[in-house]
Amino acid sequence: MADDEITVLLVDDQELVRSGLRRILRRKDGFVIVGECSDGSEVPEAVAAHQPDLVLMDLRMKRVDGIEATRLLRARSGPPVLVLTTFDDDELLSGALRAGAAGFVLKDSPAEELIWAVRATARGDGFLDPAVTARVLAAYRASPSPRQERAADKLTARELEVLCLIARGANNTEIAEQLFISEVTVKSHVGRIFTKLDLRDRAAAIVYAYDQGLAGPQ
Structure with missing residues (x-):
């Protein structure tokens, strides 16, 4: 294979x-x-x-x-x-x-x-x-869900930017282009976001961002 x-x-x-x-x-x-x-x-x-x-x-x-x-x-x-x-x-x-x-x-x-x-x-x-x-x-x-801490209390300003772009469906390459940073840096930010917010993956990050009011309807 x-x-x-x-x-x-x-x-x-x-x-x-x-x-x-x-x-x-x-x-x-x-x-x-x-x-x-x-x-x-x-x-x-x-x-x-x-x-x-x-x-x-x-x-x-x-x-x-x-x-x-x-x-x-x-x-x-x-x-x-x-x-x-x-x-x-x-x-x-x-x-x-x-x-x-x-x-x-x-x-x-x-x-x-x-x-x-x-x-x-x-x-x-x-x-x-x-x-x-x-x-x-x-x-x-x-539906009922555990109370979440505000993203702004746990993330840096740059991590918030990355989270918002994830919520709008941007992949790592697109995020790198929009923020004028490398894909390696984007991956690092994404990893820290997942760790800080205890998120499994990008789908969970999108849901979290909507819950936090960080992204409008797609």
């Missing part, structure tokens, strides 16, 4: 959906489907067996849903989870974010957007589909 290939575990209870995903995430484009699951209950064993770079997870499954499967994976420091969803799953998506999902993408998205989302999530950037992000974050904020 080539070093630059992204290994993916597909989790969806519909064979037709998994078949479609296999046709989109092709080896010639740098993806390898290392396993498939039809229920969340199968995910821990499949991850242990195949060690994928990313899990592409459906939310609605009969026995163990995608939220619980994501929670179990993240509790074990498993691979990032990119959630597959339909347009009206706002409450489920907010639950998936709380469970530790690194992002979400609509099932009816163009193939190019799915490919972009998988690549972004695999490299640690995460992906929140702009078509539903504002609604999902509204649902997230409406």
Whole structure:
């Protein structure tokens, strides 16, 4: 297997959906489907067996849903989870974010957007589909959550700038260009932000920034 290939575990209870995903995430484009699951209950064993770079997870499954499967994976420091969803799953998506999902993408998205989302999530950037992000974050904020300290009390002015740009969907290269600093410096800032705010990943950082009023709707 080539070093630059992204290994993916597909989790969806519909064979037709998994078949479609296999046709989109092709080896010639740098993806390898290392396993498939039809229920969340199968995910821990499949991850242990195949060690994928990313899990592409459906939310609605009969026995163990995608939220619980994501929670179990993240509790074990498993691979990032990119959630597959339909347009009206706002409450489920907010639950998936709380469970530790690194992002979400609509099932009816163009193939190019799915490919972009998988690549972004695999490299640690995460992906929140702009078509539903504002609604999902509204649902997230409406549900009970632990009280958070204000970002301004914990971050430097530069770290706040970086956090705001993360919340607007900028990747490290774009942040470096906008702030006229190197990507190495950006990575250092991002790492300190995650540590100071006890955040798992960029998706969690985006949610935090919205909670803090540091970014408007995308």
